Amino acid sequence: MKRHVTIKDVARVAGVAPSTVSYVLNGSRAVTAETTKAVLEAVDQLKYRPNPTAQGLVSGAYRTIGVVSAQIYSQYRGRVVAGIHSALRGTGYHPIVSGIEDFAEPDEVLETVMGRGVDALIFHDHFFPPERIAELHRQMPVICVAREIDGMPDRSVLVDEVNGGYLATQHLIELGHTRIAHFVADHHFQGAAQRLAGYRKALEEAGIPFDPALVFQGDNLGDSGLRLAYELLESGVPVTAIFAANDYMAYGAILALHRRGLRVPEHISVVGYDDEHTSGFYVPPLTTIRQEPREMGRTAAEAVLKLLRGEVFRTVVTPTRLIVRESTAAPGHAG
């Protein structure tokens, strides 16, 4: 395999000192136009690319942002990462992503990410122990997406989850539903409680009493939606609509209803949450809550850059909105 071209090679070819090459490339000191030209030519000729590892060793800065993201197979989560990428573009910083697997060990994830030398961290993972995150927070800038950690004020990019839950439920109520079940998101996830709060708020506002028998704890997977829907049906509690706290659970619920001969939305309306890219092609296309994952990623990356520059960042809350498709309709639609 081939040896790397180093700054010395460039210096030799350009007939200058290595440091001069460094100064030209980094603009960290005034250099004659002539010298600059010679250096740049040598760089071109040798196709020299500085070794960021060595740069990092010297400066103690790696120009790298570690990103820890669980369950990246969700389009929603992938988009957050995409937003981070795009905000970092042209800044000289690059993201390195880990925690692709659902249940990657915290230590391992950290070793992957930290081991490479990172200047800051973005967490989009609700499994990672908060104490560990807080600990890292003491060593470098850390931003959390869709999560808040005790002792880390102004270090989050949040989503207006309460409003999301509210919007979903209110939509159902406006359609005329009063018996609305809610499949709660995975309990590790902070948004779960907030979506539930939004659900309760909408009910309350409409004067519909909250019924605990209508709320079921899920775990975000399709299978849990399926199971919960069966449970709901078997419980005999009358219901005309389901608000599932994520799209996958909504899929599972719709399948369960289908298997029991219940059609959506004719017999039961269903609304999801996240607007995964498959939801518009589901049968029926799913009414859901859309967040702005790309925007969230961008904001998180910009926050980190800000902290790195020593500026202040204040926690921001990104909006949610309702996407009405075809899985919701007025109740009693089919009798």
Added chain:
Amino acid sequence: MKRHVTIKDVARVAGVAPSTVSYVLNGSRAVTAETTKAVLEAVDQLKYRPNPTAQGLVSGAYRTIGVVSAQIYSQYRGRVVAGIHSALRGTGYHPIVSGIEDFAEPDEVLETVMGRGVDALIFHDHFFPPERIAELHRQMPVICVAREIDGMPDRSVLVDEVNGGYLATQHLIELGHTRIAHFVADHHFQGAAQRLAGYRKALEEAGIPFDPALVFQGDNLGDSGLRLAYELLESGVPVTAIFAANDYMAYGAILALHRRGLRVPEHISVVGYDDEHTSGFYVPPLTTIRQEPREMGRTAAEAVLKLLRGEVFRTVVTPTRLIVRESTAAPGHAG
């Protein structure tokens, strides 16, 4: 922010030379039990972790595998990455992933991945220019997943795509279908042609003449499945089944049929490809072709490790199998 504990700190505390600490930690030279103990205690006490960046600088090896993966939001692709992670676990090597975005620029992706210092590369991306990959291949071990590149023999982990296409089509034929449309996968993707070849092979074997009017070029997205299905319906060509070269196109197709009042599988059978995690919860649950993405990732990682050790690797072909669910049935099922 906190300064890192260095090998010197450990040496001081243990009362030995920095090099001795290195020898103890790497086992690269015999050391007294006593000295070893002192060093290990100091390491423990200071919570010392060697800086891999510095190690990399010296050794020229970074113990890092770059992974370039397009469209990682597909569960299938995410699983390949998970397989890579898991095969690397405990080897001292770590993957760093890039190319999360659909249309990330090759140069940018490379800068992210290469810039960090990687010892080898795994490509799971059919957009990346082959010449660029071949060029990298000259500098370090490179393995491609589900793709072969000219001039790079024995550098791929392949999938038995022909068999996949064959299995899907044969299943339909066994059910009694003879008019089977095929939605071809994105043309950037090598497997597209192979899946088509499998389709043709199954037809031929059954004595069913190949009809070009039944094949439609898609681009892997749900929307393309939708569009193609409308096209198919409008063409007036009679058809009782569709084999879509990926699940997302199958979703789109099913939605289009649904909109035209056609039920699946009663009026038209549909089979997909990839077995995305949502497919089992689709209505109806999708019959599809399952690959072994996790296995593929593992194999790719092991291949790279092998090459790094100077051993030989021979291209392997991983199996595909049919998963029969509820989107397929005998034709004329509903009249």
Added chain:
DNA sequence: CTGTTAGCGCTTTCAA
């Protein structure tokens, strides 16, 4: 305006 030198954290000769 430019070159020399030291040193980032580590490994690995070379000496003892």
Added chain:
DNA sequence: TTGAAAGCGCTAACAG
């Protein structure tokens, strides 16, 4: 069996 010293590729004082 161990320590000292050089050097990986780069940057940033320090001199001129």
